[in-house]
Amino acid sequence: EVQLVESGGGLVQPGGSLRLSCAASGFTFSNYAMSWVRQAPGKGLEWLSGIVHGGAATTYYADSVKGRFTVSRDNSKDTLYLQMNILRAEDTAVYYCARDSKLLDYWGQGTLVTVSS
Amino acid sequence: EIQMTQSPSTLSIFVGDRVVITCRASQSISGWLAWYQQKPGKAPKLLIYKASSLESGVPSRFSGSGSGTDFTLTISSLLPDDFATYYCQQYNSYPPTFGQGTKVEI
Numbered sequence: 001e002v003q004l005v006e007s008g009g010g011l012v013q014p015g016g017s018l019r020l021s022c023a024a025s026g027f028t029f030s031n032y033a034m035s036w037v038r039q040a041p042g043k044g045l046e047w048l049s050g051i052v053h054g055g056a057a058t059t060y061y062a063d064s065v066k067g068r069f070t071v072s073r074d075n076s077k078d079t080l081y082l083q084m085n086i087l088r089a090e091d092t093a094v095y096y097c098a099r100d101s102k103l104l105d106y107w108g109q110g111t112l113v114t115v116s117s
Numbered sequence: 118e119i120q121m122t123q124s125p126s127t128l129s130i131f132v133g134d135r136v137v138i139t140c141r142a143s144q145s146i147s148g149w150l151a152w153y154q155q156k157p158g159k160a161p162k163l164l165i166y167k168a169s170s171l172e173s174g175v176p177s178r179f180s181g182s183g184s185g186t187d188f189t190l191t192i193s194s195l196l197p198d199d200f201a202t203y204y205c206q207q208y209n210s211y212p213p214t215f216g217q218g219t220k221v222e223i
Contacts, residue, residue, distance in 0.1 A: 035213070044204065044215060044216075044217050044218045045153075045155075045161065045204055045206075045215045045218075046215070047212055047213045047214065047215065050211070050212075050213075060211050060212060062212055096160055096161075102149070102208040102213070103151040103163065103166045103206070103208050104151070104153075104161075104163070104206070104213070105163050105166070105172075106163075107160035107161055107162075108160060109159075109160055110160055
């Protein structure tokens with residue numbers, strides 16, 4: 001059974017940093033691209049970042065987070081990461097990781113990030 | 118970036134009704150469209166991919182159609198479990214983009 005479990009969310013002050021993790025199981029993690037998607041309270045889904053499988057691990061970012069967020073993966077640990085820097089109030093959201101087969105076929109349960117002083 | 122526009126934003130409907138949600142892409146995406154269902158406090162769940170292919174385990178009352186720029190999600194006869202928000206998503210090109218969602222409510 002495919003499982004994705006996010007962790008690392010919490011309360012952080014504006015300008016602060018946070019690193020999210022997504023532990024994968026039930027599939028060969030290294031064979032799949034992965035993405036991060038967020039959902040602000042009461043709002044829709046926003047794709048943030050993706051990382052391909054394979055040695056090059058090419059990364060992609062939405063304009064809203066480019067330069068502030070960094071996606072990475074550790075295939076030896078079957079884990080996806082999102083390093084979030086210079087956080088703003090508008091980054092407050094539930095953050096989901098998803099297996100990216102171009103469509104997002106499996107999602108984690110999400111982790112809440114609250115940016116507030 | 119391809120823009121995805123869903124309509125309506127909200128649907129007030131009854132159990133047993135037929136539901137049709139539309140999704141329009143700002144440029145052709147061929148058939149590279151997915152539909153997701155999201156219930157409050159839960160992650161989105163994939164319903165349909167490649168515009169009309171039903172994900173394993175999804176009831177047959179759900180169906181999708183369309184190609185190019187215009188797509189529809191149909192629920193043939195709404196059940197209480199189907200009250201949720203539905204999103205379309207294009208995966209023709211990066212970045213993947215979502216419609217704004219359609220909330221199906223009583």
